[in-house]
Amino acid sequence: MKVKGILSEEKITLPELKEILIRVESERIEAGKEMSYELRKSIEHANQLSKTSAESSRALVGDLLEQEKMKPEIAFRIANVMPRTRDELRAIYAKEKFTLTGEELDGIIEIVKAHS
DSSP, X not given: OOOOOOOOOOOOOHHHHXXXXXXXXXXXXXXXXXXXHHHHHHHHHHHHHOOSOHHHHHHHHHHHHTSTTXXXXXXXXXHHHOOOSHHHHHHHTTTSSSOOOHHHXXXXXXXXXXXX
16 A cells, blocks of 8 residues: 655646646656546646746746735735736735735736736
């Protein structure tokens, strides 16, 4: 019986996940192993929803974390969704106990546009 456990944990963006899944897919193909249904669906999901490169998404997270009212969880969510409008950005901040001004929202949207 194999016992699996978490060795380490790190937040990554969706484009970074896409690169990892592509690498896993190519290793499986080279080894002649069959891909599970879950792996195929994960690859499909990452391919459809990734809107930028892994490097650009990581740089975006770094730039977002320099903002005043930015938590790491929100920065990663923004990098994954790449919101283009104030409404999309407000949806990301909906559960927070504070609200952003129009200028703060526009500033975040400008940062996102610079990295897309």
